[in-house]
Amino acid sequence: MSNTENIKLQFLGTCACDYSPKLENECKFCFDNDARRSSCMLIDECFLLDCGEHTLDSLDILKIPYDTISDIFITHTHDDHYNDKSIEKIAESKNEPLKLWVREGAQVPEITNVVKIEMKPYQKYQLSNGAYLTSLLANHDAQSFPQHFIYEKDGKKMFYGCDGAWLLAETYNYLRGQSLNLMVLDATVGDYEGDYRMAEHNSIPMIRLMLPSLKTNRTINDDTRIVLSHIAPSLHKSHAETVKIASGFGAQVAYDGLYLEI
Numbered sequence: 001m002s003n004t005e006n007i008k009l010q011f012l013g014t015c016a017c018d019y020s021p022k023l024e025n026e027c028k029f030c031f032d033n034d035a036r037r038s039s040c041m042l043i044d045e046c047f048l049l050d051c052g053e054h055t056l057d058s059l060d061i062l063k064i065p066y067d068t069i070s071d072i073f074i075t076h077t078h079d080d081h082y083n084d085k086s087i088e089k090i091a092e093s094k095n096e097p098l099k100l101w102v103r104e105g106a107q108v109p110e111i112t113n114v115v116k117i118e119m120k121p122y123q124k125y126q127l128s129n130g131a132y133l134t135s136l137l138a139n140h141d142a143q144s145f146p147q148h149f150i151y152e153k154d155g156k157k158m159f160y161g162c163d164g165a166w167l168l169a170e171t172y173n174y175l176r177g178q179s180l181n182l183m184v185l186d187a188t189v190g191d192y193e194g195d196y197r198m199a200e201h202n203s204i205p206m207i208r209l210m211l212p213s214l215k216t217n218r219t220i221n222d223d224t225r226i227v228l229s230h231i232a233p234s235l236h237k238s239h240a241e242t243v244k245i246a247s248g249f250g251a252q253v254a255y256d257g258l259y260l261e262i
Contacts, residue, residue, distance in 0.1 A: 004154035006261040007131075008044050009182075012058035013037035014254045016188045016201075016232035017080040023054070031061060031257040033239035038080045039162055039230050041184075043151060044129060048072045048090075049160060050081040056089055058256065066093035070128060073101045076144035076163060077108060087111055101125075103135060106145035119147065122174055129153070136171040138164035140200050150178070156262050158182040159219075162230035165200050166210065175219040181262045183220055184254070185210075187228035190236040191245050201230075208249050225262065229254040 015036030022035040038052030051072050069090050074082050091098040091113040104118040119135040131153035140146035140163045148161040157180050164186055189195045189203035214220045228251055236242050243253045
């Protein structure tokens with residue numbers, strides 16, 4: 001019998017920063033596929049990947065106590081991914097210090113009961129549950145110290161790449177041969193060409209172009225699950241329509257509350 005454990009993932013927020021007004025009223029206490037919250041993921045029931053202004057709302061909807069969060073991994077310091085007040089509330093709930101993982105050089109305010117850990121790109125760090133986290137350089141605003149992540153446990157690997165456009169050469173080469181089980185890609189921009197954000201965010205056409213090369217590079221294979229997140233509703237069609245578009249090239253569209261195991 002195998003002793004390996006699945007990686008458990010739950011999307012707490014899947015939006016870029018164009019939030020729906022519905023979050024202030026009819027969707028304040030529930031999830032809605034077309035009223036997305038700030039980008040955040042819960043990993044293995046104790047790690048947060050990003051912590052923005054809506055993260056506590058999502059934890060409340062799912063009835064997840066704040067003190068069960070042991071670590072927060074920050075992709076970059078833009079305020080829709082890093083919110084001091086949300087992090088402070090989680091830290092206040094805990095007896096032991098909350099670990100905050102940021103890219104080396106990132107300047108963030110000191111918060112009571114929070115220990116900052118600076119990550120060096122392409123270095124692997126062991127976590128409290130025996131899993132490993134690796135920082136990869138990302139193509140986004142350099143002043144926000146952006147990074148993508150590989151999270152791996154028991155031989156299974158997840159790549160998380162929100163925010164960021166394309167892949168930097170160093171990151172592309174690092175991913176060569178990784179044969180990921182899951183790849184979560186930034187999909188800020190919808191299914192059209194000519195958007196000015198192509199230097200920092202992916203569009204659907206950009207993702208279509210990347211996936212065959214990632215397969216050639218053996219970053220992904222036929223069994224890799226491709227999930228699109230960090231979606232700007234104002235730049236996309238409805239969630240249902242976007243699901244149909246993504247299914248045409250074998251991808252899944254994340255929504256707030258989506259639970260996955262790999």
